[in-house]
Amino acid sequence: MTDRARGLHSRVLESLGPAITAGEYPAGSVLRTDELAQRFEVSRSVMREAVRVLESMRLVASRRRVGVTVLPIEQWNVYDPQVIRWRLAGAERPRQLRSLTVLRSAIEPVAAGLAARYATAAQCAELTECALGMVAHSRGHQLEGYLRHDVAFHRVILNASGNEMFARLGDVVAEVLTGRTAHQVMFEDPDPPAVTLHLKVAEAVREGDVARAEALTREIALGALEELDILAP
Amino acid sequence: MTDRARGLHSRVLESLGPAITAGEYPAGSVLRTDELAQRFEVSRSVMREAVRVLESMRLVASRRRVGVTVLPIEQWNVYDPQVIRWRLAGAERPRQLRSLTVLRSAIEPVAAGLAARYATAAQCAELTECALGMVAHSRGHQLEGYLRHDVAFHRVILNASGNEMFARLGDVVAEVLTGRTAHQVMFEDPDPPAVTLHLKVAEAVREGDVARAEALTREIALGALEELDILAP
DNA sequence: GTGAACAATAAGTCAGACTTTTATGTCACA
DNA sequence: TGTGACATAAAAGTCTGACTTATTGTTCAC
Incomplete structure (x- = not known):
């Protein structure tokens, strides 16, 4: 690492x-x-x-x-992975995490839509596998295993979008997810609805349902935003 | 430049x-x-x-x-402005332009939504001014003036979003818009509906209508995607 | 006060010698 | 024939010192 x-x-x-x-x-x-x-x-x-x-x-x-x-x-080149890493490691961490989460919320739904159109059979299989892995680790304080599958899930989506710029955000998303787990939740099991959403996204992508994949991923993103209280009252 | x-x-x-x-x-x-x-x-x-x-x-x-x-x-660090510039200048130009346009289509609607929430009065004024500038240059082969206001418009949106990572995409968007104008259209006047959409976005942002600002910008983005035939049949 | 000449400064450039890492080839031994 | 240890060489990495160049700020003449 x-x-x-x-x-x-x-x-x-x-x-x-x-x-x-x-x-x-x-x-x-x-x-x-x-x-x-x-x-x-x-x-x-x-x-x-x-x-x-x-x-x-x-x-x-x-x-x-x-x-x-x-x-x-x-x-600053705020997209430079090294700069991102440095900021995440320092006092700017909260602000950086917010920026990145907002970025995610914009990118991932579109990426999921594209994935529904372009994902290969292998990618669909991997996606489903990841989602099932999340389910398997969703109870009983198996945060580490859950995180691993969560990260893999989002990485597959970004890669399957076929857009090189989306794909390059895989590391960033991984960083955000890891930071989130390590920082705040860590104790509680993940929300069951979130797990279900991932399963449904995998399904939508597999069926090539662009609009549904996008909408469902938007819900996931919404959850991430709410976690950080980015949605002001 | x-x-x-x-x-x-x-x-x-x-x-x-x-x-x-x-x-x-x-x-x-x-x-x-x-x-x-x-x-x-x-x-x-x-x-x-x-x-x-x-x-x-x-x-x-x-x-x-x-x-x-x-x-x-x-x-590659495909978000590095220098790398983007190099690729836009070479044989990779079409592919790079596609990637960037897809990226835009994901980012800008969300940015517009945030702008509707966070834009200052000055930014709202500037936005309306830009949109009016586009209208003023929308007929009679004034492509150059139109482009200038178009670029400024999108830059204000990205800045007003309050997200530093969105804001940093201003140069990229400028590059895409400039490339678009210089490359293909150049002769025809811009589509009237596109101009109207920009006016409406400015209006929605001014009124703080998040959902409408986002939806309208999504329409603009859709137009950009269609131009590049990214939406496969 | 204005402008031109000048001096000081810090980055930029170069050349050469030396160190360190490491891929690869060699050879003895099993 | 295969496998390990060992030697070799190739390329990047590092350091030093001397020199060049651009630029800022000052000084001085007008």
């Missing part, structure tokens, strides 16, 4: 990246490559490579005679 | 990035840093920085004793 830290360069990134995304250096802060290199006890070459990567994520901008300037959050 | 190419490092990227995303080096191809440095006539340090950036985009993976391996498309 934890990322490889192979290479000095990665270690620096794994330290500086989270610091920036956590707001430790507010937008406009100016860093100097040489100073950073000293602080992290690496050569300037290594530090420069790290800065280049941060620059490509639009976390910082490097300008001659000025230094490395931290950019405002509006500029 | 065109990106800064300041720095040797950027020039290398702007040459190598598009080549990779265009499939010029199929997945699994192995490059060597030294050879690349020679080919582009830059020092190894510069080349290494470029490779690091490509690595953070997951276009390549660098391994000792092996070289720089081109990764399969499933691994």
Whole structure:
């Protein structure tokens, strides 16, 4: 699960990246490559490579005679998996989780609709299998097993949509689901209605019922939003 | 519009990035840093920085004793604005445009719904202004002015949603709309119904009618999908 | 006060030497 | 013939120091 830290360069990134995304250096802060290199006890070459990567994520901008300037959050590549991971690991976690859940609620229903149209027989089978796995682990504090099947279920949907950009959100969804389980519920068994919904989605996809797959997934998404109190009263 | 190419490092990227995303080096191809440095006539340090950036985009993976391996498309950071730009500029353009349009069709309706709830008075005003601008340029081959207001309209919606991840899609939507106009229609005036829909969305947002804003935007999105023949018969 | 020349600064670039990891080939031994 | 340990080499990784270049801020003349 934890990322490889192979290479000095990665270690620096794994330290500086989270610091920036956590707001430790507010937008406009100016860093100097040489100073950073000293602080992290690496050569300037290594530090420069790290800065280049941060620059490509639009976390910082490097300008001659000025230094490395931290950019405002509006500029960040908030879809960069690494940035997402860093934010989920820090103080921004709640906000990041909300953004991602809203994103999910927009994407997944459409993805399910597309899956109903394009899913292969193998994917349909896998989907049903996942849903049944959820059922099997839905009672008796088997949260871990439940989560595993839940994640797999949503991943299959996203992949079966046939849209590469949807498919790439699999990791993000996994992260959100894992975070949700680890953070708040953990004790109670999942809501039976949620489990049933997943079964029905699998069914709808199998039958090629686009509208129903979409509508049912929208219900699932609604549940996720409610959990986070995103739907203001 | 065109990106800064300041720095040797950027020039290398702007040459190598598009080549990779265009499939010029199929997945699994192995490059060597030294050879690349020679080919582009830059020092190894510069080349290494470029490779690091490509690595953070997951276009390549660098391994000792092996070289720089081109990764399969499933691994790419397809949300990276630079990657999107490169793909839109190359042979992958049609496929990329489809992916993005599907993404839009999922995001924008939800964003409009949120905008109806959270938009400020200023944003509502701007939205109406944009819609009126579209009306004003909807006849007599004023495609350029129409496009400008269309882009602004969708940008305001995404920003007003209050979701940072939606907001960051403004550039992408702008790219899609621009590409659409430049590519196929260019001669005909926009469909009157589409213009009316935008006006109605502005109205719904202003009135805080979440469901209506969402439904109307979904109609707009449907139109975009039909244009690309994404809706198979 | 305006503008032009200048100096200081930090990033950018390069070249070369060295280290570390690791895929692969070799050889002895079972 | 197969299997393990071992040696080899290839490529990325790292460090250092010198140099170049762009840009900002200051100073000075007008």
